[in-house]
Amino acid sequence: MTDAAVVPLQAEGIPVADDPIILAFGAVYLLIVVLIGAWGYVRTQTTGDFLITGKSVGTWVLAMTAFSVIQSGFGFVGGPELVYAFGTTPLWIFFTAPLGFLLTWVVLAKRLRLLADIRNVLTLADGMYVRYESDWVRGLTGLAVIVGVIAYLATNLAALQFVMRAIFGVPVVWGLFGGAFILLLYSMLGGMIAGVWTDFLQALTMITGAVFVFAYAMSFGGGMETISRNLATADPALVSPFGAMGGATTAVLVGVAWWILFSVGAAGQPHLITKFYMSRNLEILKWGAPIAALSYAISSLIAFSAGLSMRAMVEAGEIGETFSASEVGPVFVLEHTPSLVAGLILAALLAAIMSTSDSFLNIGAAAVSRDIPRAMGRSIEDDRTELRVTQAALAGLTVLATGVVYFSDALVGILGTIGWGFFAAAFVPVVVFGMNWKGATKEGAIAAIVGGLTVNVFYSAVPMAAEAAGYDGIAGGMTALYPYPDVFPVGTVALLVAVVLFVGVSLTTQDGTELPADLHALLER
Template identity: 75%
Template sequence: MTAPPLVPLQEIPVTDSPYVLLFGSLYLLLVLAIGVWGYLQTESTADFLITGKSIGTWVLALTAFSVIQSGFGFVGGPELVYSFGTTALWIFFTAPLGFVVTWILLAKRMRLLADIRDVMTIADGMYVRYESAWVRGLTAVAVVVGVMAYLATNLAALQYVMRAIFGLPVVWGLFIGALILLLYSMLGGMIAGVWTDFVQAITMIVGAVFVFAFALSFGGGMETISRNLASADPSFVSPFGAMGAPVATVFTALGWWILFSIGAAGQPHLVTKFYMSRNLRILRWGAPIAAVTYAISSLLAFSTGLSMRSMVESGQAAAPKSASVVGPVFVLEHTPGVLAGLILAALLAAIMSTSDSFLNIGAAAVARDIPRALGRPIEDDETELRVTQAALAGITIVSTLIVYFSEALVGILGTIGWGFFAAAFFAIAALGLNWKGATKEGAIAALVGGLVVNLFYSAVPRIADTAGLGGLASTVASLYPFPESFPVGTVALLVTVVLFVVVSLATQGDRTVPRDIAVLIER
């Protein structure tokens, strides 16, 4: 989901387990080895960005689950469950449905698009669909903004994970981690990212099952956990959890249900994976595999969050310094060293592999999509590949410097995540590839609307607070027409869908869709 937050991760303890150090070291070596192997497999831009359409069913499905789960299941998930009880489960209940929605709406069409046209990025696909340089350019800009946000927050998390595993000073954890990420990404491209995602996914699934068992044992079983939580606050185990007043909590749960069940189809690091599948046949079982494995991995967040809160409420465990470190602290302090090493190394791999996916789509936007939108494409494939790698290096360096120099800016970027991409791309991609009546004007309106709503309600208040303009921040917050806990991303997503449909209907006229695209939409 969204990348782990910056500040609370400072409180992850430095491990003294040799197993954590061993597994962390092995994972970093494995990451670099996969990068070198990926480099040997890369001969063209298509190899670098979409693996040459070479991945099979299980790799595609587990990679899809892995890029969505990322570090969220280990950091953000337990934090939400610990803080709000069953409210957070509305994410974990609905995210598996998101894979089904995404597969139904986009899997076959995105893969066919890669066969009938020269597409490697989401902006390529949107240009082909709408035949508009403006749509291509706005899509590329949205990708770059979202990638910088995700990457900066991932690097901010990476520096503390490196410290927890290796005991490094935080600044060295940042620079060494960024260097390894850069080498691995520049060498292997998406090929390396896909296979690291695959290894990480298997590790998280196995680790989640074991952590689930240890967490239930630690809390005295589900019955004891439920009783302790209900004694402290009955809403913790109510259908909608404990986030605010009852009505607001129901509203928030509904907002999360919409955002995470539908918004998955707007995540470019997920939907571009369909370009990579070996053929259409292997797409058939991808959705159930991704959904089931995501559900299994979510056992980690569910069990650690509820078990830790239960033991704290019953007075049998000390409260963690921050809810954001519930997952890491539980694994480090209440599971065997081997399991802790496996899970923490998987978190390291999650940050690395997800960052690689973002780097690749961001670099492609800079080197391929923006020049083409401006009418100045790079014609030579080898040159385009080298420019893409250079752009990848530039994005990594800029994001690393943001983390190093500006914690405030990282916090602002951290407000732009899942909801930003969902609002930007769900309507134009998921609806646009299923509705021949969609127009370029509708796509432009949706892109601009999604950017404005997300930035105005998410980033502007943070910028104003950072600049000492508390009055402005309060004014913007007062303009938000929903409870504070209701996700801004859901509002932006709904606004973009309405804009997309209304403007498309108003501008259809007698336009026709290119024949090959019309056939694709009808399939």
């Protein structure tokens, strides 16, 4: 065993804006976020208000919220990072994720919204308890949410420390701790009411900023033809259809795996699918999917253009590589776009990270205060008490996720794919199949959640934790047991395992029991 170094994840090589315009944008945006949180606090009277906004969200707000909780800090920090490091391989994420919105809306939107009407459901675990009539399913769903939330929240906190450093010039470690504190305050105040409106604001800002960043990145790199030529000269794999993540065969496998994980896996993201509970009525769901998909595609131009152009200029010797891959997005915006554009993007990122993290914290805290206690037969009956316990649980989750960032050396983009994989494996079969197939059984749901979690924890979470703690031998030994190339996403394997378990166990445990009449009618729609 080696001693774990008690140092923050990232070094402080990221440039500081030192620009009054960018500083003003950041300060104003933070003020707006806090004010929205305070407004949400005034509007929040019940647990239902805190978790699902009292079913008050319209079409554009729903669509923009759905897109922004998926994009968030991953798109600005993790996305350019992966594109810079591996060329076109990550484009299999950004070009296929919009399909996930369309798929999710088709298979789940109407059914989950109707479920919120016919039964008193506030969380994903509530809905799955109603579907399977099993406390085991409810409890395991809550547990899976907590595990995935910690990984995904860590992604956003890792991005937040960069943005705080870039705007305000604070050391990275204080950007992490200070940002986490502001996030916790904002989340405890406003709940989901504040989150969805901050999502809406930052989504509009990110779409606008993405167009500007794309134009400046293409100009900086000399146009797509020059960018491609410079990259191909350095390494033809960087601009091949499947990129440079591993060898040629490995890159193909990774591209296909990410296609599966980020198109099909979208329907298993609880921070996305529980947004359907919030819609004002069924009619507003009609146009949400194309709006969300198009918005995501436009915002992804940041990752695509900044990552490729920066790598091309480094390979051409036009700029020095004085930054890490994780810093590519912030560095490009700070050094190669005008102050107004940089201020707009960085301020929007503050709001994006805050609102997306708020969604994660809400669903995770609800699992702690509502889902798991109810699964154990110890539900909190008083609504105000449940609300306060939910708010208190936010603090614990924030501390855990901050610790993951502080002690881990995983790339922001990799943390994001791990969190996505946790959710996809646990919930795609249970929710998508369960809400569309009357033959799904509680035994199948239990097997799928346990199987998906086991694969993800054994091959992702435990090796990462062991390495962070200094147990490199344990981490290496567990990684050596993984039957695929190390860059092949564990989440895809876990998802496929979970689907096979769900279908196989459901087929062997069907006993002819009829669904309740209201659920039977819902699944017939």
